[in-house]
Amino acid sequence: MANLDIEQTRNQARALLDSRIESVTNLVRTRQRITDLKDQLASAEREDKRAYVQATRDGWSPEELKKLGLEPAAAGRRRKAQTKAADTSTLQGEAQQPDEQHAASLN
Numbered sequence: 001m002a003n004l005d006i007e008q009t010r011n012q013a014r015a016l017l018d019s020r021i022e023s024v025t026n027l028v029r030t031r032q033r034i035t036d037l038k039d040q041l042a043s044a045e046r047e048d049k050r051a052y053v054q055a056t057r058d059g060w061s062p063e064e065l066k067k068l069g070l071e072p073a074a075a076g077r078r079r080k081a082q083t084k085a086a087d088t089s090t091l092q093g094e095a096q097q098p099d100e101q102h103a104a105s106l107n
Helices: 006-057 062-067 073-106
Strands: none
Touching: 006 062, 006 073
8 A cells, every 4th residue: 555645645635635725716707897897887777878868858859869879768778678588588498498308207
């Protein structure tokens, strides 16, 4: 039987753990970046809405703004929300199919 060196084994184990810790640290950093960007986007959308309202108060009609390519942001969000809802229901349907196939294979 080979002699085991406790210190060498501990160092190898630490090296393995360090690489795992590094990968999860990177994951946390990227998730935090996503959260920060979502917060920035929400803030920018609020500012956009205020600016649109101010433009209409300053005499611009919605039709004029639309001709300039400046439609209200809420209209764009509604379309995205509908698309997202459709995508979610599609994904849920796909997610259920493998479970049903698995259940059928067990019978």
